[in-house]
Amino acid sequence: MALKKGQRTSSDDPEELARTPLQALLLADSFAQKFRPITLERPKVLLPLVNAPMINYTLAWLESVGVEEVFVFCCAHAQQVKDYLDGSDWVKHPSAFSVTTIESHDSISAGDALRFVYNHGVIRGDFILITGDTISNMSLTQALQEHKERRKKDPHAIMTMVIKRSKPLPQLHQTRLGTDEILMGIDPETKELLYYEDKADRSRRLITLDKSLLADNPSLILHNDKEDCYIDICSPDVLSIFTDNFDYQHLRRHFVKGLLVDDVSGYKIFTHEIQSSYAARIDNFRSYDTISKDIIQRWTYPLVPDILYFGSRTPMKLQRQGILKAPDVILSHSARIGPYSSVGSGTSIGDNSVIMNSVIGDCCTIGRNVSIHGSYIWDNVVIEDGCKLSHALVCDGVHLRSGVVLEPGVILSFKVEVGQNIVVPAYSKVSLLPQPSTQDSDEELEYADASSGVVESPSITSMGNAGNFDQTAVSSDGEKLDNSEVGISGVGYIWSNSDGGNEEEWRYSIASITAEKIMEYCNEAYDDHDASDHDLSIPQSGELAHDSESTGFDEGDGEDYRDTYSKFEKEVEETFQRALGGVHEDNLVLEMNALRLSYDKSHLDCAGAVFYSVMRSALAAAQSSNSNLIQTTNEVIDKWKGFLGKYIKSEDEQFEVILKFEEMCQETAKEFSPLFATILHRLYDKDIITEDAILSWAMEKEGADESDKIFVKQSEAFITWLKEAPEEDEDEDEDD
Structure with a gap:
């Protein structure tokens, strides 16, 4: 109009x-x-x-x-x-x-x-x-x-x-x-x-x-x-x-x-x-990638695919394990669709193919022995036998010949065709349109020719060519191929270099962030650090509480800035240490509440800080007496479970405590790392953490990077037991 x-x-x-x-x-x-x-x-x-x-x-x-x-x-x-x-x-x-x-x-x-x-x-x-x-x-x-x-x-x-x-x-x-x-x-x-x-x-x-x-x-x-x-x-x-x-x-x-x-x-x-x-x-x-997973896991309810908010779109049916599937999907008996995946109308999936944590669009044809993990396949895509796709995005009309491998972070734009047994390198972007030879300096700008609808940039006078050997693919045996042999139909162009060296390529891609990338990035950031020209400095981690006399770190403690915690958490721990010397629990609660109000902290903040203090006291006690850490921790949890219960009541607070425990195991108290699942079970047994909070935590981690799923995997047996225990109880009731 x-x-x-x-x-x-x-x-x-x-x-x-x-x-x-x-x-x-x-x-x-x-x-x-x-x-x-x-x-x-x-x-x-x-x-x-x-x-x-x-x-x-x-x-x-x-x-x-x-x-x-x-x-x-x-x-x-x-x-x-x-x-x-x-x-x-x-x-x-x-x-x-x-x-x-x-x-x-x-x-x-x-x-x-x-x-x-x-x-x-x-x-x-x-x-x-x-x-x-x-x-x-x-x-x-x-x-x-x-x-x-x-x-x-x-x-x-x-x-x-x-x-x-x-x-x-x-x-x-x-x-x-x-x-x-x-x-x-x-x-x-x-x-x-x-x-x-x-x-x-x-x-x-x-x-x-x-x-x-x-x-x-x-x-x-x-x-x-x-x-x-x-x-x-x-x-x-x-x-x-x-x-x-x-x-x-x-x-x-x-x-x-x-x-x-x-x-x-x-x-x-x-x-x-x-x-x-x-x-x-x-x-x-x-x-x-993240929001797609959130939608499938129903965090956006009622804006989810099985509720018809979007006109005449083919309805999706919600199945067990969060699988969404159109009613007319053709699925081979030996094919498998894993949890939290979505498959659109008119799509067919061949023998022994596996779809995991992925979204498949309408009218796609997926052949035999195809593996698709953490990927997004849009409409009318043809994927022939033996292809392997990991954390890739494939646009409408793409055709992958047999044996193609898409490494993590690959983006294939509309109607690209990739030839047999080609391995498209990680973080590559492939399009039928050539890559501009220069990029606009201001990331805010996207220019448009309204008459044609084609996006253009006035600053671009020449376009990149597909013959650049920095823009190559490799065959399955690792041999480099020039673009005439890549198997991309028409005038296809590989936009990105093969190693994804540009920071933008991996930090903002749909590929999981590997531990190596994190370490590489952190080392670069540390090497580049220079704070000599700062007059007033605020730590990036945590908050600066009002009325605080301190505006930075305690440089005398010698700890790396990523391992420090906020002044509020320090004062909570110091207050708790005084309680270990004989302060009555009622007085301790009053002091903690006063601290929370003076720093204007939420109940979630207080829950995390209190739990941190209790666990640190267990670690210190075990180290000072050279005793068994798990035994000492169990004793400390038993002693302070009533105190913890005053601050860890809601599911959100319990969820925060689990995240805080993860953070401790990774950063400030790594001694707890191999004991994470055991201690989590203890917290559950003592009614400090509920089943719902643990299962919610596990569900949120479904779409996380592998580096962020270490403790979920460690707790896998316990989580499975929690999921199955109610069913066993129901069976016992029926027998009675």
Whole structure:
């Protein structure tokens, strides 16, 4: 539906605001190049996510939270987006939920998009700003109410950002979604955002802050355990601010950070943290993999493939072990589909083929003796006999001849054909389109020729050729082949070099991160460390508690920064050590509660810190007396189980304790590592950790990297026993 520029209505009139329907602005453009070469041919929001276009998940959520009008901004491949929406139920069957496209021919950033929308005058009140690659099942009621109440008291409160807790991977300073660790400074009372850094230098151990930030905000808490969900509740002023500031291009790096340092305008941004709900953005191939697994494991319920949110799509049937399968799948008797896999309509799978933790699209033909593990196969793909695919992504129309091997991280774009017995090296990207000889310097920009729908970059004057011997494949016997022998039909190009040496290739790919890669990265980061030019330094791990006199590490302890813990945890441990000297448990509880309140910590934080202190005391006792560690630990757990029970009550707190124990075994108390399963069983026997928490932990680890599944595998027998024990009890009851 085409839009005309219209007269904007005043957003200050209370009666007008009361009549204004809840609106949303959905950005269908990613304004980035992280999904190339795929997005050279299809817009990111139309890429399949567990067999449904990404944008459908976003639209389904917007409808579920009461949004009445959605304006979909599109530029790159705009015609594809418009054609899809025009043919979908979102537009074909008008209801209280309307979807309208706004097309731009020359916007190259999110800032340009918001300025373009502002000039159309369609936003009449507070609105939801979201990208079309965001998946959520959260309720918006509380966040929207908080935003409106703040707006009534303070018209400068122009935006509320949705955030959630997300523990970074300590070695890589990135989340499980592959996004960089974010540092946020938040007022714990008002929830106002005071500091935001999403591009911290990961090679440095310390973060530099302006001293005035702490001086002006004594209650500030710095967090590195928060994830930006890219769901914003905005006032109309947000659009006008972009119009007044043409240098604002990126929503966070320019707009948010710009407002936070603007002392003149007085505009404020607040946060709303969700707890048990789901919200995540697909920013790169790793987050595509992670969110796909989350959907299959039903963390996004009710936005799951077996519930028909997405129009006339063929219904999927949920089977045991989280397997999703269309009713017309042709499956050989000797073929096997493993847990948490999805197979689309019209697909056939041949003899002795195995599909594990993978998503297979519609109308695919998979031959005999094919192995597919942790991979994503889109529609109309042909995979001949004997192929092996591991953590790869294969787009529509690809044809793999017999014996092809796709190593981890491989991306095959649309209609690529690979010849017999070819091994495509890890992290390679293969496309029928040539690789640009130069990349745009600003990752924010994705250019579009709106008339043709083909993405182009004005800075590119020449294209890479397929004859470069740095871009090669190898045969199954390890011999290098030039591209004329690779077996890729037409004018296929291998974009990436064979060793995946570029950091972007492995950190953000769908391939599991190996221990070798982690060690290599950590060594490089340590070698590059230089903190001599920092005036005020904040550790990247943990939080800076308000009223704290310390703003950095205790350099005298000699421990590596990855093995240190926050000042709060140190004080919890010191308090617990005093209790070992004779402090009564009731007084200990009072001191712990006082510490939690003074540092404004959550119950989850307290649960982890208390458990840490108890386990450290067991380790110290065993070492000092040269006694058996498991026996000493059991005695300590028995003695302090009542105290632990005061802080480890909910399933979330129990889950946090298991994660904390994993972290200890890997970093600060490695002596516990071989005893993890035994101690976990003891915690279960003493009713400190419940069956539900242990099974939830095991389920979440299903899609994790191999390096993050060490203790799940160690506990495999115990977990199996937990799963089977209820069935045995039921059998006994029936016998009685």
